[in-house]
Amino acid sequence: MVVWTSAWLHGAAASDDVLDALHPWAESQEVRAADEELATRLDLPGPDQPPAGPALLLAALRKAGAANGELVLPVPGDVRGLGGAGDFARLALRTGEAAVLRDAGLGLVPQRVAEGVLRWTVFEVGDLPPAEHMPIGEAEHGMSSAMREAASTLIDLDIAKHRPGVREEIASTVSSRPQPPWPQDVPQRPLRILQRASEVEAILWVATDDAPGGALSASASRARTEALRPLFDSVRAARRASVAEMVRVIADRAGKH
Template sequence: MSPATDAATLATRRSSRFVAWVRAWRAGLVPYDEVAGEVAGDEEHLVADAPGTWTDVPLGNALAALSKLSPDEIRLVLPAPGDPRGLPGPGPFTGAALTAGEGVIARDLGLVPEVRTHTSGSGVTFETVLWRVYPLPAAPTAAGAGEPSAAEAEAELAAALAEATATLTRLDIAQWRPELAGALAALRRPDGATDLPPGFDPRSRRLFARASVLDRVLALAGQAAPGGAVNGYEAQQRDAALRPLTTACRRALVAACNAPLAG
């Protein structure tokens, strides 16, 4: 796999991991002490505006604000312009989630991750992830409203992937995006970064693993082709082919992360 492809398959949406692991914790399936580490991985995660705090705090400290929630009150949202499904209506959280393309609803709180880049005095650049907490309306969107089941999302994703693959083959996408061939192969061998915590059934695990890798492949496909190898018309054709697949992929991630947990 090329370096560009490998990079595209490293980052999972932070909100999806947050929801999956926090829901498993609230179901009593993983210990509190493990949650922050599983969500953050090798990144530094801080939380701003968490209830009861006056400054940014480590993620582990802020999770206490969610300790009285049930798993089904914690939901993943992956909105996009023109597709605000899952959002509670106009407000600061909705705007931030649309900008980021992701967010977490936790009863009357919304959380959105922001990646911040810092430069040390010696010139070293590094990143931190800041989860900003927003108060939500008294009656946010009902849990699961408008979401497909894992079975429905899996069928939608398979159909969209087959259609997009056929279209991109006709467009000869490999000619100007050759690293996509290697990235698509990763769909058949998801790694540990695409695994869900205990409590999720096999279908949800399979769906999350496939959609997570595909989500990262789509991020790569959406980048400008190296050396200007694609013209405006070809880019429009590519985008039209990938748009339904991108939507199906987002719906699959939401369905997998918000699926009912086994006790």
């Protein structure tokens, strides 16, 4: 959503392409505003009205003066990009993801409300803290370093055990993640890093999923969690940096035409 809406707002993608790109995440997409005042201002359905389709969201973003989107991936203890404890921040933290369109003062939070149905709720977010910029090379290096350190720590703790079929589990987890198309001419490096982040995340979920009969003691489980937390954080940072780099390149190219 962040990359495609940014491409559309800069004239680098057609609206139909944006709508098609959302399909891998859910067959049906719907949109509504978080409150009646915002609904009136953006010509969107309010919280008590039937939601609209995503085409109306694109029109609302244009009307609001949106330009570049930002990806936010909050977790407890790290709510960067949310700007306070309002309704937007609470829902974004609960879902673990959101899109911020700083120029328009809007935030979008996706929720799965039914099988195959993804609802985007639009919030007014007001002033937000300055966006944190992480160079994509730093994010990539951080993920690689965190992976090496986590592997070493788990070995030292003697809780990195062999598990039959683990490669198949990881491959299945990666392949089950939606594979959306991307706008034409987006840079390849952030795409590679996004793919790598998905692979690392799959490894993390397998590493934290105890095989039947192989549950760790409470202390070992805590040690494993502490060892893997920096790697989870680095995956989120790599995703944010990759999306930010794609948006930056799209905006730069649009500015040169």
